[in-house]
Amino acid sequence: MTRGSVVAAGTGLVLGLLALGPALAPGFTLAYDMVFVPHPVFDRETFGLAGMLPRHVPSDAVVTTLAQVAPADLVQKTILLAILVIACASAAALVPSERLTARLAGGVVYAWNPFVAERLLLGQWALLLGYAALPWVVRAAARGEPRRLVLALVPAAIGGFAAMAVSGLVVLVIGLHRPRPAGRSVGVGRSGVKRLPWSLGALLVMSLPWLVPSVARFSGVPADPAGVAAFAARADTPFGALGSLLLLGGGWNAETVPPGYGAAVTAVPWLCVVLLALVAYACRGRAAGTGGLGVAALAGLVLASLGAVMPGLLRWAIGLWPGFAVLRDGQQYVAPLAVVVAVGAGLVVDRVAGRRPELAALALLVPVALLPGLAWGAGGRLAAVRYPADWSRARAVVTAEPGDVLVLPWEAYRTYAWNGGRRVLDPLPRLLPGRVILNDAVRVGTGGRRDLRMAVEDPRARALDPLVRSGAPLTGALRARGVRYVAVDAPEEFAAWAGRLPGAERVVAGPDLVLYRIPGATRSRETPISQWPIAIAWFTTFAALVWSIRLPVGSLFALSSKEP
Amino acid sequence: MRIAVAMLAGIVLALLTSFGVVRVITTSQQDPVVKPLYNYGTR
Known part of the structure; x- marks a missing residue:
């Protein structure tokens, strides 16, 4: 140089x-x-x-x-x-x-x-x-x-x-x-x-x-x-x-x-x-x-x-x-x-x-x-901010007993108070091990008119979309679909989602995140993509x-x- | 040498000016908490 x-x-x-x-x-x-x-x-x-x-x-x-x-x-x-x-x-x-x-x-x-x-x-x-x-x-x-x-x-x-x-x-x-x-x-x-x-x-x-x-x-x-x-x-x-x-x-x-x-x-x-x-x-x-x-x-x-x-x-x-x-x-x-x-x-x-x-x-x-x-x-x-302690605890739980995780609220982006209210793509799919299902359909505000909403791209999220939006209890349906955990990372919606998860066990309950375990959930049957072409x-x-x-x-x- | 000194002085000035301007702008604004909470952004 x-x-x-x-x-x-x-x-x-x-x-x-x-x-x-x-x-x-x-x-x-x-x-x-x-x-x-x-x-x-x-x-x-x-x-x-x-x-x-x-x-x-x-x-x-x-x-x-x-x-x-x-x-x-x-x-x-x-x-x-x-x-x-x-x-x-x-x-x-x-x-x-x-x-x-x-x-x-x-x-x-x-x-x-x-x-x-x-x-x-x-x-x-x-x-x-x-x-x-x-x-x-x-x-x-x-x-x-x-x-x-x-x-x-x-x-x-x-x-x-x-x-x-x-x-x-x-x-x-x-x-x-x-x-x-x-x-x-x-x-x-x-x-x-x-x-x-x-x-x-x-x-x-x-x-x-x-x-x-x-x-x-x-x-x-x-x-x-x-x-x-x-x-x-x-x-x-x-x-x-x-x-x-x-x-x-x-x-x-x-x-x-x-x-x-x-x-x-x-x-x-x-x-x-x-x-x-x-x-x-x-x-x-x-x-x-x-x-x-x-x-x-x-x-x-x-x-x-x-x-x-x-x-x-x-x-x-x-x-x-x-x-x-x-x-x-x-x-x-x-x-x-x-x-x-x-x-x-x-x-x-x-x-x-x-x-x-x-x-x-x-x-x-x-x-x-x-x-x-x-x-x-x-x-x-x-x-720069630090992740809340609840997140680390949730990670420890999922690492110890792996299973698919559903992330709620059913949106892609968040404005966490602990992040100074800055918008960010939900980090849970990167933080938690294994398969994490997030609604990846982004929403864009138009300043007064109706928000623009994109289509869901992740096939697993697409399959769960009608269920999550239905307002019906989720526990049994998620168990049948191989979802073992539900992570709710928006404190303002803790109560609303708790009402839709009857029978789910609360394994992490903090001010910033609640993690539920769904009893009896089996491994998912997702068709995997071959790894050889990627390698x-x-x-x-x-x-x-x-x-x-x-x-x-x-x-x-x-x-x-x-x-x- | 003159150029180097001018550059150094310029960088320090730019740092101070930028910091000052941004502080003035940001202290007159609220935190960037915007509703609704789940949007990617706003056009």
């Missing part, structure tokens, strides 16, 4: 410390999709063989592996900091300039912007892992070097489905791009035609851990076009949904907009920064040797806007083939645009630094000054990783070709 890349990584670390703040205290940060638990264990859910759709594969498996050698909360903090470090370093490496300030400007813009803020607050650390390494992917794809591409894809591969979808878009477009022979592009390793199969092969191999269980379970996935309205991009600035996407924001969830973001006083200057960066990239971006990145950014913007501009088309496509649901939460596809903006910002600062170096240094602060709401865990929205998939990906690692990891940090 060069001095420049070390400084860029250090800058990313400072930004990470600034952004996470209270989330770095001892304990776990639980926010929306960000769920980490103490002492995670491997089970069938970890590999996508049961339970929810394998969106958490292989990220959960990697976390579980790391948690065998370090405390899980430390693993979480390390991953979150690594995202900012990699983002800053990878983007800085892509800026075609000899000036460190120009490279750092690109890195800071890439690590500190509305995309990072909104996705971080939404708890999508796995997607952000892929986002962070996207500049590496861009360069590796442009060079047409399969070994480097596999290595660059590792963070996205760890992130799984969403991260690989975004990286895949970039790899595909750049793979199709034909470099100009007379250009200064570094994408001269292979022609566009030759490198595409290699790029697609690398994508496929690195996607196998989540792709194989997805295919194995695909027939049971309901096509649910309702998600288009729920997850379409929305305006979080005065410039409408499209303008907000252009500014790298526009996420679907109004609750994850950082404090203070979107007001004209900051949105207008940020718009100027983005436009200036885009102009700089259009004029001098070729020097970065990222042929096709501009097209990928444009394609990403189009995909991101589909749900907001042409929801009917997207609903029709999902009805035709449920796999198109990957486009529902379209805002994630503005990630390639963020790379363009970062490189462009670096080019602008490069120009400024030639005349006024001190002004260029101050320009590094612009992203932070225009988005101060991300600082300090977005004003406390990200903060072969993991082996293949791991073998590709070992093959790629012959290339020094530090080479990813190497700076791009410099401008004359």
Whole structure:
């Protein structure tokens, strides 16, 4: 690693410390999709063989592996900091300039912007892992070097489905791009035609851990076009949904907009920064040797806007083939645009630094000054907490006498008082061993109108759905269906569910969780998915990783070709 | 050297400014407890 890349990584670390703040205290940060638990264990859910759709594969498996050698909360903090470090370093490496300030400007813009803020607050650390390494992917794809591409894809591969979808878009477009022979592009390793199969092969191999269980379970996935309205991009600035996407924001969830973001006083200057960066990239971006990145950014913007501009088309496509649901939460596809903006910002600062170096240094602060709401865990929205003692007791009981667990209330997300009222996907499926049945149908509020409710995806939860919603006593029916425990983790509903569990034995009764044991329940008769295809998939990906690692990891940090 | 000093000063300033702004914003807001309790979020 060069001095420049070390400084860029250090800058990313400072930004990470600034952004996470209270989330770095001892304990776990639980926010929306960000769920980490103490002492995670491997089970069938970890590999996508049961339970929810394998969106958490292989990220959960990697976390579980790391948690065998370090405390899980430390693993979480390390991953979150690594995202900012990699983002800053990878983007800085892509800026075609000899000036460190120009490279750092690109890195800071890439690590500190509305995309990072909104996705971080939404708890999508796995997607952000892929986002962070996207500049590496861009360069590796442009060079047409399969070994480097596999290595660059590792963070996205760890992130799984969403991260690989975004990286895949970039790899595909750049793979199709034909470099100009007379250009200064570094994408001269292979022609566009030759490198595409290699790029697609690398994508496929690195996607196998989540792709194989997805295919194995695909027939049971309901096509649910309702998600288009729920997850379409929305305006979080005065410039409408499209303008907000252009500014790298526009996420679907109004609750994850950082404090203070979107007001004209900051949105207008940020718009100027983005436009200036885009102009700089259009004029001098070729020097970065990222042929096709501009097209990928444009394609990403189009995909991101589909749900907001042409929801009917997207609903029709999902009805035709449920796999198109990957486009529902379209805002994630503005990630390639963020790379363009970062490189462009670096080019602008490069120009400024030639005349006024001190002004260029101050320009590094612009992203932070225009988005101060991300600082300090977005004003406390990200903060570490400890799991209640009741949860540990419930885990001990289920570990001692294993059995399937039903989680109530019959909803996916919670706002626990012990978590400061922050929303989070119920952590019990990750905390308790064995098969844990949770209603994975998410509900999205619409600010006054009727909530949007998605379909249940877990087949076991789908089978139990009518029973749980019926209002009838549950004990006998759950016993017949092989459910041994019922965990109720919302104190405000303890009394209501107790009335529906006559004869169930209360084995844990605390202020935050009640665990019932259903006498006489037998093991479930769930049809298991074969483990062999999953094992072969993991082996293949791991073998590709070992093959790629012959290339020094530090080479990813190497700076791009410099401008004359 | 000048650039390094400017960067260091900038980072410290950014830290202080951000912390101050966010504190001002958050102290004027309630805790993020939003009803209903079970939504993934709100559009």
